[in-house]
Amino acid sequence: MTTSGERLQKVIAKSGITSRRKAEKLIEDGRVKVNKKKVTELGTKVTGNDVIEVDGVPIEREAPKYFLLYKPRGVISSVSDEKGRKVVTDLISEEIEERLYPVGRLDYDTSGILILTNDGDFTQKLIHPKYELDKVYVAKVDGLLSKEEVLQLKKGVVHEGERLKAVKSRMLSADKSKKKCIVELTLHQGKNRQVRRMFEALGYRIDKLKRERFGPITLEGMNPGQYRELNPHEVKLLLEESQQNVK
Structure with a gap:
């Protein structure tokens, strides 16, 4: 270990075995060793010459892909x-x-x-x-949303007691004869089945859903x-x- 180099939790996260936050918990719980010595202090610096073990298993420092x-x-x-x-x-x-x-x-x-x-x-x-990274989805919806309902997706809806909202929402197209429409949503949240649940909260079903942009x-x-x-x-x-x- 050294005063230079990278922080231990960051190196563990870069190895691909877990996130940095969970790596910090592993260190605090005494499950990490550097050069056979238990390390519990966050911010400990390591270099490429140090041997890092998590639960007794050496981590592999893969090049990031x-x-x-x-x-x-x-x-x-x-x-x-x-x-x-x-x-x-x-x-x-x-x-x-x-x-x-x-x-x-x-x-x-x-x-x-x-x-x-x-x-x-x-x-x-x-x-x-x-980090508020934009995630843009396009939903083909069974039904025709009103302008107020499209706006409501941005204001927020409640589904099973959880408040869900989009950063942006807009109607891309509407087919009145088939009673179908296409709606674009931009999210920062990433909750389970969020887009589908938002439309369910308004009484609509999504036929197809695609994420078209990530940042x-x-x-x-x-x-x-x-x-x-x-x-x-x-x-x-x-x-x-x-x-x-x-x-």
Whole structure:
């Protein structure tokens, strides 16, 4: 250990095994050793020469990787599923050896943009509500919302005792003959099934839901099931945008 280097909790998070917040808890609980010595002090600095163990298992310091996936419907946003259903990491080539996991989640029946990484610190900066990163969804709705109802999605609705709201909401199109409409929502919250629950609170059902933008990143030029590695500039843009509105 040294007075220079990186903070221990950040190194643990970068290894991909957990988030920085959970890494801090592991340290405080005495579950982390550096060079065979238990460390419980947050902010301890380590270098690449130090051997770090969590619960007696040395961590692997993988190089950070960042991928963009166009998640299709019918795929679980996880690295495993007890029911044997297809998960997002099944769509990634076996040639990629890093232990990737999704940044946040998209519902089983929701398609769209999903980022995968092995960088826990990066993940925390993208999904925590305090960073207020825009997540833009487009919903094809069974029914015609009124102008007041579209506005209500921004003001907030209550579903099962929980208040849910969008940062922005707007009607993109409406088909009066088929009684269908398309609504765009921008969220900062990331609650379970949030968009679907918001429409349920107003008495509507979503036929299709897609996340079209995550911060500055879009799915331009991609088809469902495709993925690509984010370039350094895109990673930088994501981090910069996540820091703009930190409270």
